[in-house]
Amino acid sequence: MRKLLRIGIAGCGAIGSSLAKSVAADFTGKAELTGLFDVETEKAYSLANKLGLKIAVLNLEELINKADLVIEASKVASSYDIARSALSFSKDIMIMSVGGLIEHYNELKALAEEKRARVYIPSGAICGIDGLKAAKCSGIKSVTLTTRKPPKAFLGVAYVLKKKIKLDDIKEDTLIFEGNASQATRAFPQNINVAATLSLAGIGPENTIVRIVASPSVTRNVHEIEVESDAGRIVCRSENEIHPENPKTSYLAVLSAIGTLRQILEPVKIGT
Ligand SMILES: NC(=O)c1ccc[n+]([C@@H]2O[C@H](COP(=O)([O-])OP(=O)(O)OC[C@H]3O[C@@H](n4cnc5c(N)ncnc54)[C@H](O)[C@@H]3O)[C@@H](O)[C@H]2O)c1
Structure with missing residues (x-):
């Protein structure tokens, strides 16, 4: 039997919450949510409660330790640090706050190569x-x-x-x-x-x-x-359309992350 992909989510706002719900509901038998982290800890606890599952609320290091894939959904100023930490421990990372990578892209790419880990950047709110x-x-x-x-x-x-x-x-x-x-x-x-x-x-x-x-x-x-x-x-x-929980976020951006996760877990990958 294939091992479950262990997923940790960093940032429990609109995108992190939607992703957590999707991991728990749509990826049974393929992935499991192993932890939540948010600088505002109460947001992580509130999400864990809403999910109705015993999901651990962790600090970043613990989150990375317990995950195969870390999903970053925090803010542009933090995404680089979170990505670098995950990659340093040879963990894969999916990044939503892509703006934080512009200045560090080559460095992260080199680290991912060195640590044999992957960086996933969903298409987000755009197509093409x-x-x-x-x-x-x-x-x-x-x-x-x-x-x-x-x-x-x-x-x-x-x-x-x-x-x-x-x-x-x-x-x-x-x-x-x-x-x-x-x-x-x-x-x-x-x-x-x-x-x-x-x-x-x-x-x-x-x-x-x-x-x-x-x-x-x-x-x-x-x-x-x-x-x-x-x-x-x-x-x-x-x-x-805007995300129902955050008017600054497009609903498509969340779905794009879920679609990327699906692609990671499916044996057949369609699309370039
Ligand atoms: N790629 C795209 O197309 C796309 C589209 C929309 C939003 N985004 C980005 O995705 C990110 C999340 O969006 P959202 O709508 O969920 O935002 P949100 O404001 O609803 O939630 C962000 C959460 O991250 C937490 N947070 C802040 N700093 C943190 C840190 N250092 N570590 C852990 N948690 C931290 C906040 O407390 C909050 O709970 C934002 O950076 C946003 O700009 C990307």
């Missing part, structure tokens, strides 16, 4: 990573991400305040930012994961173009990626 990865095997000329959100989604964003953009006056699609992914992640931290995943999968943060549009006509967060390559042109658009 499969085509981008295939196109990368030939030559990519450009990668552009265009994100459209309702103007009120940008309320309080430091960049918008600094540029004195009057969100209330926006009556039609308005381009409020255009730059590379590095600049975009500094100006719009809430867009950081999507831009980071796209640039790490493609041609890097300095060369990936990001456009941010305040659009009064959209009710969902819309991400469009456009890739020009030797293999042709790829255009992908996702119109995302």
